[in-house]
Amino acid sequence: MKFALMFIITLFLSLSNLGAEDFTKTATVKPELVQKGAQKDWCPVCGMKLGMFYKTSHASKIQNNKDRQYCSIRCLVVDMQEYDINLDDVKVVDVKSQKLIDASSAFYVVGSDVPGTMTKVSKLAFADKKAAEDFSDEHGGKIVDFKTALKMAQDSLSSDIAMVQNKKEKKMYPMGKKIFEKKCKQDIDINAYLEINELKAAIKEQNFCGELKEPELQALSLYLWEVKRFGDVKNSNEYIKVSKDEKCPICGMFVYKYPKWAAQIFYGEKHYSFDGVKDMMKYYFDHKENISKMLVSDYYSQKAIDASKAYYVIGSDVYGPMGHELIPFKNESEAKTFSMDHKGTKILKFEEITSEEVYKLDE
Template sequence: MILACIVGALQAAMFQSVEPDKSTLIMQGNAKEYCPNCGMDLAKFYKTNHTHNGKQYCSMHCLHEATKGTMPKDVMVVDTKNLNFIDASKAYYVVGSRMKGTMTQNSKYSFLTEDDAKEFQARNGGEIMSFEKAYEVAGKDFVSDMKMIKAKREGGVYAKGKEIYETKCTKVDKNIYESIALLKDDLKKFCQISADGDLQAAALYIWDEPKNVNVVKKAEKIVVPKDARCPICGMFVAKNPQWAAMIEADSEKFYFDGVKDMMKYYFKNNKNFNKLFVSDYYKLHKIDAKNAYFVVGSNVFGPMGDELIPFASQNEAINFAKDHAGKQILKFEDITEEMLKGL
């Protein structure tokens, strides 16, 4: 448990991030802590910050977008090692290292000295180059990075932002704001949220005005009462929640410690049930048993031994069967009483 917590904490801390009091912000006003191009928190992505013409950007990507691909002069960049702003034209950039980039799949970190850049390169890989060359690489990366950003936003950020905006905010007119940063800062007044991730998601949803955004309902799990016993074997089902299955009948709910016992009960009662649910083996989500895929004869056993192991998708069932010597993959309608006697 302690090891898991430590690993989780290390994963949560991004390399680009610094504590707000260790960041230098050059802009004025309430929105000075946000990138004017994308709205992201500048301290959170501080080690890739660039400044130009009085604006501070979270990344080389946003600088490139703001300058429309025209090589800018008088750019300052954060020295990754010492966290000071330095003249970008004199900096040594390490491009393409193993460290995650900001707004790009091809990371770009800068250093005051070549020795510092080489030290970073030795640990993390990448190529050392000048600002001009790094800016040129950002231009070549720009289209693919925009596709990556678009996919990420459409893959869940917009949906999260829509749900937050519609449930926790009063309506906002984005047209009165000059930048997404100003909009995001004002959302602190119009929304009942404070977490930066929530503010960012809501701001992106409002600013980008994406079409046809569907809020995906959070997946449920089968919640088993502590005193629920399996009506077939008598075991307390809550002791093995990852194997839980259930039948809903009128005002009653029946809980089982595996699909096998649920199906025995189903046949014993002459199939007079329509609402049957099982737990997806990998995600533990509550899924409709009649739409699930079941692996039989594998080397993985449930609380009652041989088991029908459920999956939401056929591909997951196939992969599991390959990895665990599964003999068959069945749909709900393929399960028979005779087959259950052999388990």
């Protein structure tokens, strides 16, 4: 089984050396990893190990100057759909020195015989034009600047996602499911994590599934994050339903990625979805008229509850997708328990929530 796993995931991760026997995307020096915490080793978008795809790695900054590092320019493009990323802040690994450099000044070799990372067409960056030319002479491909390489990644994103998704559905998800059922504790709280790399770090650090090789860990994490996490929600009418194209009207993030924090405001048949109560309340204060229903996700059960009847804890040490949050509970006793466990500073009823309290959470 382990041999089959290695073969399947090697195929999925595009590690084949055909036509590029003398080149590896894996770091051959200690990689520069800019993310913080135990999850720093993995891409927050796809979960792949950064050291294995280091020579295609990119890095950026998002809200609150938080560092993000990706396995590829493709995953950077995915993040750009959700976050307002300043392209001047983007870094890329220089293939030759294996150091992070400004992407804006890099020379990209596009379409060489080196397999792409999460894409059909590889994009490798160099600090020095001569180094890029030498690589192109040996491995093929054309030399372009960062903006051109980025545009190519954006243009091919749909087809690249479809290609990778097909591989995941055929190979990765079934393999991950087998690992979960045979090796793992069945009560893993998937929704306790905001990103797939956080989940991977927890599985490894907390020994949820025993000793796993990186390919096994990747297959398992993909299954849990992309299949099981949404399967329970899809099969129950008790949870808030969010489609994949719904963005929070306040922060612009895709809400479906954060089912534990989902909230909604309904105006008759029309509704808006939010990735947390904080953003929902910001919208509510400016759009109070003609509301027919408001739903929030109970923190413990994750079931949809009436926002007007919930109790909200603020000032706790638990963070949502947008940082400090108003954390909802169906009853006051559970709110008090949570507040004591997580250093909450105040419990509010819906009618006690003020604009001042909400915006103070961003400070």
